Amino acid sequence: MFNAQYFRTFITLVETGSFTRTARHLDMTQPGVSQHVRKLEQYLDKPLLERQGRRFTLTEAGRRAYDYGLRLFSEHEQFRHSLDDDALDTGECRIASPGSVGLMFYPYILGQQQMSPGLTVNYSFAFSHEIVSDVLAGRHDLGIVTETIRHPELECRLWHQEPLCLVVPADFAGTSLTELMGIGFLNYSDGINHAGALLRSNFPDEFRSMSQFRRQGFTNEVGMVLDAVARGLGFTVVSRLVLETSPWQRQVKELDLPVTEYETLHLVSRSGAKIPRRYARLLEGFREQRMRERFGHGDIVSPL
Template sequence: MRADIARFLNDRLDWNLLRTYLVIIQERSVSRAAARLYVTQPAVSQALKRLEEALGRKLIERRGTTFTPTNAGEEVYRIASDIYGNISRLETELDDRTDDITGSIRLLSVSRIDSPVYDEFLAEFHRAYPRIDLQIEVMRSSDIISSLLQKTATAGLSLCRSPIEKLEMRCFLRQRYAIFCGRYHRLFGQSQLTMQDLLAENFVSFTSDQIGDSLSPLTVFRDQKGFTGRIVASSPSLDEVRRLIFAGYGIGCLPEHIVRDDIAQQRLWRLPPDEGLADVDVHLLWHRDRKMSAADNAFLDSMERCMQRYSLAERLGTVR
């Protein structure tokens, strides 16, 4: 397989096919890949077909509306990711102008962006653009969106339930929320619990966990399942919600990947349902009509290259 890919890369490489394939795998959807690339869905499907024909390998197994990469598809994805990562670094290393770009970036963010890819991105960006100052302000999602619409910030990392006119939107993290209780709660350590065992429990909640707000999928889940307990504590901060759940105020919802260490250290206990509640996306947002400085453009371009290189699972640190 590697020899076939090497011949393909050397003799008849079409970088656009590889880039399209990267986005398909990252988005896990041909339609979402088309939207991200600003092309039609048939164009994306045709690009995938051409790449498979050029390599002589089937890259994707379709199962209804979903698909999974084949073994060959996984290998092509790894190789293509490495190629694009190296190209991105090469562009930065050879561009003498990066040291000349100065200015300030104002980035608005929800609390607790937990991503090893994001941490590495910030480090690489600072090495490439040492004269750009970065100011990160933590806000509620509604305040981030309001500020972006007023054109007062470069970009935001925010929850956003649906597209907003005038704002560009790229999915940066896809977080799976589940229900947990803390060490001091009466359900801690109990196995074989069912949903019925949770319905009367009091809840710790995010302030945005209400109908129509950014975490409304959690509200809808509770309503559909018939929870009758009260919301006894709340906060806009993920860390404070986590603290209140640990302290035993009630059960509550948190992103699975953020509390992995808490589970291992037996600070928190996973509750039903086993599959979790809902996926909640953190988006990179910016105003498409805002006048951007060279520093702003450098940041947004670098973020988009980072998202092209790493899949959603890699950004969460759930795959190596």
């Protein structure tokens, strides 16, 4: 039968190098220490020690059992601390978001994980309907979506806003709606909604609907749509998060527009579920970082 105490005794024995010191350290008798080691050898069906009188060396199985025991108790401590909902730097975070958010939020979380080794992150990139299904099924504790979700088993609240950017090829010299019609529109999952909102606000006398624009293609991965723009195939509208993380940002440019529209991000969780404080720390830390960056660009909105 598996017994963690046998591993604890064995680890202590290896680290002290003495049955006597192990017994003293663990407040046991020396025969008790020997019995734990024998029980562990019986359980593993391998000799762990090569004894030479009162001294011993580890067998290959003994070295592996020692390494495993260290990992076992380390993982146990991490698990125990993860059960504390008030802990800020330990525990598991299960989050899902669209690529437009995750392209920057996921690297931010990885940076936090580097500073807090007790933090574990499981992050999924998905579409809004998939995120909702996964949160309902308990596969994720928290989802980030780009639209308001109304469901009796879910709570949905505003979290953050990112400016929308009208992105054109780097050599595009136009500024008018007619000139944008001339190069055509590159679509992605939220592309039509984002483009419609931004163009309607900035060209109110000319814009009627996105059906005015020739469709130049579609991709379900927002991070890839700027590749097509960089090749001169058309324009698109994406959140600034996407533009700032794109490997093609030097091959495209953002058109300056007088009116700013935003991609509004919402947090989705199961109704009545208590979200541990570590999530709030990550969410607020990221949002504050984005606000500072936008303030530096002279573009800031009040927190939601």
